[in-house]
Amino acid sequence: MPTTLPTPLALVAELTHRCPLHCVYCSNPLELAKRESELPTQTWVRVFQEAAKAGVLQVDFTGGEPLARTDIVELVHAARLAGLYVSLITSGLPLDEAKLAALVEAGLDHFQLSFQGATEQTAREISNSTSHPQKLRVLEWLKKHRIGVTLNFVIHRQNIQELEEMLLLVDEHRPGCVEFASVQYYGWALANRQALLPTRRQLEFCVAKLKEAEERLKGKTRVVFVVPDYYAKFPKPCVGGWGRKLMLVSPDGAVLPCHAAGVIPGIHFENVRDKSLQEIWESSPAFQKFRGEDWMQEPCKSCDRRHQDFGGCRCQAMALTGDPAATDPVCSLAPTRTKVDAILASINEPKPAILEEKPAYIYRPNPA
Amino acid sequence: MKPELTATPRLAPGVRLNEKSQLPRTLLMPERALRLNGPSLEIVQLCDGHHTVQQIAEKLHTLYSKAEPQRITDDLLGYLALLHDQRAIDF
Numbered sequence: 001m002p003t004t005l006p007t008p009l010a011l012v013a014e015l016t017h018r019c020p021l022h023c024v025y026c027s028n029p030l031e032l033a034k035r036e037s038e039l040p041t042q043t044w045v046r047v048f049q050e051a052a053k054a055g056v057l058q059v060d061f062t063g064g065e066p067l068a069r070t071d072i073v074e075l076v077h078a079a080r081l082a083g084l085y086v087s088l089i090t091s092g093l094p095l096d097e098a099k100l101a102a103l104v105e106a107g108l109d110h111f112q113l114s115f116q117g118a119t120e121q122t123a124r125e126i127s128n129s130t131s132h133p134q135k136l137r138v139l140e141w142l143k144k145h146r147i148g149v150t151l152n153f154v155i156h157r158q159n160i161q162e163l164e165e166m167l168l169l170v171d172e173h174r175p176g177c178v179e180f181a182s183v184q185y186y187g188w189a190l191a192n193r194q195a196l197l198p199t200r201r202q203l204e205f206c207v208a209k210l211k212e213a214e215e216r217l218k219g220k221t222r223v224v225f226v227v228p229d230y231y232a233k234f235p236k237p238c239v240g241g242w243g244r245k246l247m248l249v250s251p252d253g254a255v256l257p258c259h260a261a262g263v264i265p266g267i268h269f270e271n272v273r274d275k276s277l278q279e280i281w282e283s284s285p286a287f288q289k290f291r292g293e294d295w296m297q298e299p300c301k302s303c304d305r306r307h308q309d310f311g312g313c314r315c316q317a318m319a320l321t322g323d324p325a326a327t328d329p330v331c332s333l334a335p336t337r338t339k340v341d342a343i344l345a346s347i348n349e350p351k352p353a354i355l356e357e358k359p360a361y362i363y364r365p366n367p368a
Numbered sequence: 369m370k371p372e373l374t375a376t377p378r379l380a381p382g383v384r385l386n387e388k389s390q391l392p393r394t395l396l397m398p399e400r401a402l403r404l405n406g407p408s409l410e411i412v413q414l415c416d417g418h419h420t421v422q423q424i425a426e427k428l429h430t431l432y433s434k435a436e437p438q439r440i441t442d443d444l445l446g447y448l449a450l451l452h453d454q455r456a457i458d459f
Binding site: 221 | 369380381382383384386387389390394396397398399401452453454455
């Protein structure tokens with residue numbers, strides 16, 4: 001049965017895996033791309049043009065740290081010229097006032113600034129870097145420009161107690177949007193899961209506090225809260241469905257349906273150095289692999305929810321069950337939901353010693 | 369929150385239309401996009417910080433002369449309130 005090929009809407013441009021921070025929750029793959037493998041400027045310029053031609057509306061510049069690319073201003077300009085809405089997903093360093101002005105001048109639409117905590121101490125513990133003071137400086141500089149600003153607080157068991165202090169920062173700086181993004185367990189986050197997964201009680205506290213904040217900030221700041229997948233009853237429609245809305249170009253040019261797809265064995269990811277983005281989107285085996293419904297297993301295969309959540313996340317199914325075609329174990333209807341319940345139990349009942357332990361973090365390194 | 373008739377709505381920071389040559393016309397925002405057609409496009413194009421809500425309503429009355437003016441105004445206020453709650457416009 002032929003299906004209409006969807007138009008891609010979002011391009012994630014993972015410009016580099018280099019980063020001045022070493023966050024324990026990083027969702028980058030464990031195997032980080034070497035600097036020498038990174039795409040040159042002109043290849044990215046072509047990619048942006050191909051993306052816009054294919055129907056893509058928005059590009060997210062991310063990494064690693066996109067500001068680590070010395071050509072970042074040129075890349076922003078090229079993406080904007082190509083007709084894309086440009087977002088920068090960044091830690092805020094390395095950056096100074098002049099560079100920020102140059103980025104805005106080049107056509108940057110939206111600046112998403114990450115926060116590892118509300119305090120310098122927590123930020124240092126989570127990122128193994130001194131980055132928090134710089135972020136506060138960036139918040140001041142941003143006030144001089146009329147662009148979209150989102151503050152992204154990455155939350156987990158080790159910093160949920162700072163939620164009210166985080167909200168104070170929001171009240172002080174009034175960004176257009178604030179996202180409280182619970183860590184999801186891929187890449188380095190998965191390696192550090194036992195230290196990061198919040199307790200049920202912490203989550204309830206979070207939900208209540210943020211519901212209150214959302215009301216208070218309505219009409220001023222948009223509040224987005226993403227719950228950890230494991231605590232949900234049904235899975236997220238991951239990336240809007242495999243190969244339906246989003247494509248990611250890695251630092252070395254490999255095109256993936258999502259940032260974690262590298263964990264699925266037996267897939268060859270085609271490269272923008274060899275083929276056009278449109279060609280890869282339409283016909284690469286990697287993108288075709290989980291399009292449509294033929295690949296689905298029960299219960300997804302005959303479940304009404306398959307039209308809204310597409311069976312959940314392939315990479316999560318792979319990570320937790322070893323089968324990328326399985327129903328996302330997060331789903332309460334999945335036969336493997338018990339695996340997720342066991343992980344939650346190890347954090348919630350009875351009061352485990354693990355909560356008292358000082359975490360033995362695995363810090364994400366900087367690639368060679 | 370509905371605007372006053374004297375308010376002059378404008379697109380919020382980081383919100384813009386795609387280029388005139390790009391179809392369909394779309395309102396672009398951080399992590400979201402809204403397809404615009406017909407009345408919604410007319411309205412958003414007039415959210416320029418200069419036109420009052422009253423003036424936007426009057427423009428719509430002219431364009432959609434077959435519809436009842438009060439209904440048009442009510443729908444307009446509702447749509448502007450929606451855009452405001454989504455942080456797409458300020459007024």
